[in-house]
Amino acid sequence: MLEDFLRSATGNTGEELALHRNAISWHIDAALKEIDTEPRSLGRAFSNLVRNASRYARSTIRVRAEPGVDSWMLIVEDDGVGIPEQERERIFEPFCRLDRSRDRATGGYGLGLAIVKKIADRLGGTVRVDSSHLSPLLIPNKAS
Numbered sequence: 001m002l003e004d005f006l007r008s009a010t011g012n013t014g015e016e017l018a019l020h021r022n023a024i025s026w027h028i029d030a031a032l033k034e035i036d037t038e039p040r041s042l043g044r045a046f047s048n049l050v051r052n053a054s055r056y057a058r059s060t061i062r063v064r065a066e067p068g069v070d071s072w073m074l075i076v077e078d079d080g081v082g083i084p085e086q087e088r089e090r091i092f093e094p095f096c097r098l099d100r101s102r103d104r105a106t107g108g109y110g111l112g113l114a115i116v117k118k119i120a121d122r123l124g125g126t127v128r129v130d131s132s133h134l135s136p137l138l139i140p141n142k143a144s
Contacts, residue, residue: 001027002035005107006074011047022048022057022078027064028118032072045119048112049076056080071125088129092117092131 057078095110
């Protein structure tokens with residue numbers, strides 16, 4: 001099942017979430033029990049999204065999966081400060097850091113979201129940042 005797969009692929013243990021004082025809520029559409037994708041790549045991209053969200057969330061991460069007409073969307077949202085609109089494309093560039101609070105001291109090399117973009121492209125999907133009250137990231141892909 002998609003939800004079981006995503007839960008196991010988060011890359012975050014309960015201890016890590018507690019350390020950051022974050023909780024994950026899950027909303028996986030029942031129509032998406034099974035999907036046709038490359039599990040290892042999807043797992044890596046999803047893990048990178050959740051780890052990124054957990055670094056910058058204040059307390060809440062929400063994971064949603066929704067069917068589309070010929071695709072499906074995987075949405076990872078957090079309640080952090082968000083990404084300024086003019087910077088949204090840059091966050092998918094390797095080694096990109098938007099400000100001093102997002103430097104090596106906070107962990108990582110600035111490659112996580114660049115990897116997400118490469119995987120989404122290879123799987124025939126897209127990734128983007130949109131405005132919302134939780135600042136979502138999306139990866140659509142084909143549903144089976």
